[in-house]
Amino acid sequence: MPGQTVKLLKVFIASPGDVMLEREKARDEVLSLRALAHKHGFDLEATGWETHAAPGMGRSQARINQLVRECDLFLGILWRRFGLPTGEAESGTLEEFNLARERYAKEHAPEIMLYFREVHPDFLADPGPQLHKVLEFKQQVEDGRLALYANYRDPEHFASLLRQHITDWLLKLVPDNRPGAPSAQAVEEIPPLSAFAEHLEYCRTELQKTARPLRLRTLTLPPLFLEEVEAERPRNMKVSIAVKTFPRLLILGEPGAGKTTSLKKLASEYAVWRGEGKEPGLNEPEDFNLPIFVDLSAYPTLAAKDSQHGLWRLLTASVRGVHDVDVRKRLAAGGCLLLFDGLNEVGEAYDEVVHHLRHLVHEIPHNRFVVACRPGIYREELRREFTAFQLERLSSFNASKVLEIEIGAEKAQPAWKGLDEYTRDLCRNPLMLTLLADELRAS
Known part of the structure; x- marks a missing residue:
């Protein structure tokens, strides 16, 4: 907005490689919420290893960690993989989470949101080492109240939850005296x-x-x-x-x-x-x-x-x-x-x-x-x-039942049986079925 300082809020996305679709959904949601952020004097940027970690000498995880040190919102996403050891932690996602928690203890930032995708019971019966680590980590988060987390069914459900959670987080950052902030009286x-x-x-x-x-x-x-x-x-x-x-x-x-x-x-x-x-x-x-x-x-x-x-x-x-x-x-x-x-x-x-x-x-x-x-x-x-x-088009059976509702079973049943296959198929379209009903009603 003209004359208003815009504050950039960075959203870091942490996850192993089995939730790439969720990472894409997260970036899309951050991008789509920029309009709302602009309205309140903010801007949003999604960051992660694939887009912001520049190549160079030294430990690659250290360059990714710098993004965690700069972020305002930390998103952790896990399903059946936990990731590979980094030398400092059992996985890159865990190292990034630990760093975010250390920052929060000192600075009350970044906000931390964890998301766990639901696992089919067949996998839970014999989880294997990767899923076992995910389940163990989730239990630690829950027992130690290390962060708030949400379970989700699929990528679409994840996107829906994330959109709502980022929106709520964003609106909490709006001071009461900032234009656009709802007053208690308005509520x-x-x-x-x-x-x-x-x-x-x-x-x-x-x-x-x-x-x-x-x-x-x-x-x-x-x-x-x-x-x-x-x-x-x-x-x-x-x-x-x-x-x-x-x-x-x-x-x-x-x-x-x-x-x-x-x-x-x-x-x-x-x-x-x-x-x-x-x-x-x-x-x-x-x-x-x-x-x-x-x-x-x-x-x-x-x-x-x-x-x-x-x-x-x-x-x-x-x-x-x-x-x-x-x-x-x-x-x-x-x-x-x-x-x-x-x-x-x-x-x-x-x-x-x-x-x-x-x-x-x-x-x-x-x-x-x-x-x-x-x-x-x-x-x-x-x-x-x-x-x-x-x-989906009406089934032939449902089309015949709708016709009965329209003109009565006594007239509809013989009329439907008398139609050729081509006309019946046409009448699976509700508009064509309505025209047929009007014609039969008038005859």
């Missing part, structure tokens, strides 16, 4: 969920009316991302599970595949809230996600008047019965499920909308984001911030 003024009763009723009723009778279907990985399957990312999962697993979810689907219906179903089912202390629908009672369905096709009209704040205006206008200021407060506090539909319908404003979406996820990071788009429109920029899945 107290966050509107309660009961203030959104009209909006929740709209999601439960009006959005439900315009959604087709489809279940929250299975999402499958787009073929171009198959390398992520090899990284132990699930090949498919239910929409309702995916939205809980990935804080930033991109749903790709061909025309008529059910993208809008899926988002409206999520909004209507997450809107089942019965008051403070009572169990909601898909939400957990202690972590209610307030759903906000946003139709991006309206963006070009709003942006014509205010391109800088067009997405924010559309977002707040999508909440019924609540003042814009209160919507912003709720979004700043977090706990909302933002469902952006129609990215493929913004025309020439596509790049502008993607730019705003990528900034929004860092501006209000304590919310969940789902964006729906056609595969042909989607481009690489969104993949840096979102986890992409693709809507």
